[in-house]
Amino acid sequence: MSLNKGKDAKPHIGIFGRRNYGKSSLINTLANQDIAIVSDIPGTTTDPVKKSMEMANLGAVILVDTAGIDDDSPLGKERIKKSLLQISQIDLAILVIVNNVFDRIEEELIDLFAKQEIPYLIVQNKTDIFPINLEKSNALSARLQVPLIHFSCSKPENVKVLFEELNKLIPSSSLQFKSLLGDLIQKDELVLLVTPIDSEAPVGRMILPQVQLIRDVLDNHAVVVCVRETELEAFLTKVRPKPVLVITDSQAFELVDKIVPPEIPLSSFSIVLARQKGEFEHYLKGTPKLAELHDGDRILMLESCTHHVSCDDIGQVKIPKWLNQFSGKELIYEMASGLEGISRPIADYALVIQCGGCVITQKQIKNRLRPAIEAGVAVTNYGLAIAFMHGIFHRATAPFRSQKI
Ligand code: SF4
Incomplete structure (x- = not known):
C-alpha cells in the first residue's frame, strides 16, 4: 500500500x-x-x-x-x-x-x-x-x-x-497516511465519486474528504470522475468500461445504492476515511450495536472539530433522527466536540459514534476512542452508522472487509 x-x-x-x-x-x-x-x-x-x-x-x-x-x-x-x-x-x-x-x-x-x-x-x-x-x-x-x-x-x-x-x-x-484506495485500484481504472451539491455543500468548493479522494486516485495513476447523484444513472448507462469503485456521500447512500449495479463495489467517503485513520475493526464490530439499543441508552457523538456546520447537522440532527426511527427507542444523545471533555464516565454510554475526523490524525482519533474501547463500549463512526441504518452496511464495507462479520 x-x-x-x-x-x-x-x-x-x-x-x-x-x-x-x-x-x-x-x-x-x-x-x-x-x-x-x-x-x-x-x-x-x-x-x-x-x-x-x-x-x-x-x-x-x-x-x-x-x-x-x-x-x-x-x-x-x-x-x-x-x-x-x-x-x-x-x-x-x-x-x-x-x-x-x-x-x-x-x-x-x-x-x-x-x-x-x-x-x-x-x-x-x-x-x-x-x-x-x-x-x-x-x-x-x-x-x-x-x-x-x-x-x-x-x-x-x-x-x-x-x-x-x-x-x-x-x-x-x-x-503518514496509508493511501485511501491504493490496495483496491490499479493504474488507469475508473473511480466514480458521487457528490451531492445541496444546501449543505459549501459554496464554490469541494469539501475536504472529496478533495482527499480525488488526490488519492490521481496519486495511484487511476482516473476519477465526479457526478452529482442526479446525473449518476445517465452516466453509468453511457460510460465504458464501468467504474471499479463508486464512492458516495453517506447521505445519498440509499439512492446511490439503488442506482449502482450490485457488481460494482460501492462505499462512502466517511467509510473510506474511517478505514484510513479510524478504529476500523472496532467500528465493524461496534456498528451492529445500533440494532440492540434500549430505551434510555446514552449515545455519545464525538466530533473532532467545532466549526463545520454540515457535520454539526449530521451529528446533532440527522443521525439522532435516523437512529430514533431505526431503533424505535427513546435514546439520550450527548455531543462532545473538538477538545471538549466528556461529561460522564464513558461506561455510561451504550454507543460512541465518531465523526470522520478529517482534520485530525489517526493517533488523535485512537486516543479519543481509547477509553470507550477499553471500557468495552461499542464504537462506530458516522458513515458506518448511516450505512447500517439504511441497510447497506454490508455492501458499503464489503470492499474493505478482510473477513465476514
Ligand atoms: S473533523 Fe469531524 S466534525 Fe470536523 S469536519 Fe471533519 S468529519 Fe466533520
Missing part, C-alpha cells in the same frame, strides 16, 4: 511543565516568532495556545503551549484540566523541567503520556541560569529511557538537536 504524507491533519506537539519554566519562550524559539506571551510572572499562559509551523524534516506541525501544571489555585486547577485534556489530542510531548526538578508532578504527567502512548522527551530549560548537572540529567534520562536535552532560550544552540530528537520520536501514524 502506498503512503502519502498528510498535510491537512498536522501532528500536534504539546509542551508541558510547571509555571515559569520557559515553556512559552521555548515555543517561541522553536517557531522562531512570538506566538505565546512570555513574562516572568508565573501562570502567564492560561489557555492552551496553538501555532502551526514548518519544522525541519517533519514538515507542518502544530505546537501546543499549555498552562503550568503546578498551580494549586481554583482557577489554576481549571487550567491544569485544560492542559491535561490536550494530552489526548497530541502526537508527541515535550516535558520542560528546570534544574533537574523531577518529582510527583512530572511523574504523574509521564504516567498520563504512557497511558495514551504519547512519546515524549525532556527539555532541561534555563541552563543559562541553572548550571547543568550532567550526572543528574544522565541518571534521569537513563531511568526514564527518554532523551533529555539541555536548552536555553537565550542561547538556543541545541535547537537543531531538539528538532532531530523530535523527528526520531514522532510516530509514523502521525506523519
Whole structure:
C-alpha cells in the first residue's frame, strides 16, 4: 500500500511543565516568532495556545503551549484540566523541567503520556541560569529511557538537536497516511465519486474528504470522475468500461445504492476515511450495536472539530433522527466536540459514534476512542452508522472487509 504524507491533519506537539519554566519562550524559539506571551510572572499562559509551523524534516506541525501544571489555585486547577485534556489530542510531548526538578508532578504527567502512548522527551530549560548537572540529567534520562536535552532560550544552540530528537520520536501514524484506495485500484481504472451539491455543500468548493479522494486516485495513476447523484444513472448507462469503485456521500447512500449495479463495489467517503485513520475493526464490530439499543441508552457523538456546520447537522440532527426511527427507542444523545471533555464516565454510554475526523490524525482519533474501547463500549463512526441504518452496511464495507462479520 502506498503512503502519502498528510498535510491537512498536522501532528500536534504539546509542551508541558510547571509555571515559569520557559515553556512559552521555548515555543517561541522553536517557531522562531512570538506566538505565546512570555513574562516572568508565573501562570502567564492560561489557555492552551496553538501555532502551526514548518519544522525541519517533519514538515507542518502544530505546537501546543499549555498552562503550568503546578498551580494549586481554583482557577489554576481549571487550567491544569485544560492542559491535561490536550494530552489526548497530541502526537508527541515535550516535558520542560528546570534544574533537574523531577518529582510527583512530572511523574504523574509521564504516567498520563504512557497511558495514551504519547512519546515524549525532556527539555532541561534555563541552563543559562541553572548550571547543568550532567550526572543528574544522565541518571534521569537513563531511568526514564527518554532523551533529555539541555536548552536555553537565550542561547538556543541545541535547537537543531531538539528538532532531530523530535523527528526520531514522532510516530509514523502521525506523519503518514496509508493511501485511501491504493490496495483496491490499479493504474488507469475508473473511480466514480458521487457528490451531492445541496444546501449543505459549501459554496464554490469541494469539501475536504472529496478533495482527499480525488488526490488519492490521481496519486495511484487511476482516473476519477465526479457526478452529482442526479446525473449518476445517465452516466453509468453511457460510460465504458464501468467504474471499479463508486464512492458516495453517506447521505445519498440509499439512492446511490439503488442506482449502482450490485457488481460494482460501492462505499462512502466517511467509510473510506474511517478505514484510513479510524478504529476500523472496532467500528465493524461496534456498528451492529445500533440494532440492540434500549430505551434510555446514552449515545455519545464525538466530533473532532467545532466549526463545520454540515457535520454539526449530521451529528446533532440527522443521525439522532435516523437512529430514533431505526431503533424505535427513546435514546439520550450527548455531543462532545473538538477538545471538549466528556461529561460522564464513558461506561455510561451504550454507543460512541465518531465523526470522520478529517482534520485530525489517526493517533488523535485512537486516543479519543481509547477509553470507550477499553471500557468495552461499542464504537462506530458516522458513515458506518448511516450505512447500517439504511441497510447497506454490508455492501458499503464489503470492499474493505478482510473477513465476514
Ligand atoms: S473533523 Fe469531524 S466534525 Fe470536523 S469536519 Fe471533519 S468529519 Fe466533520
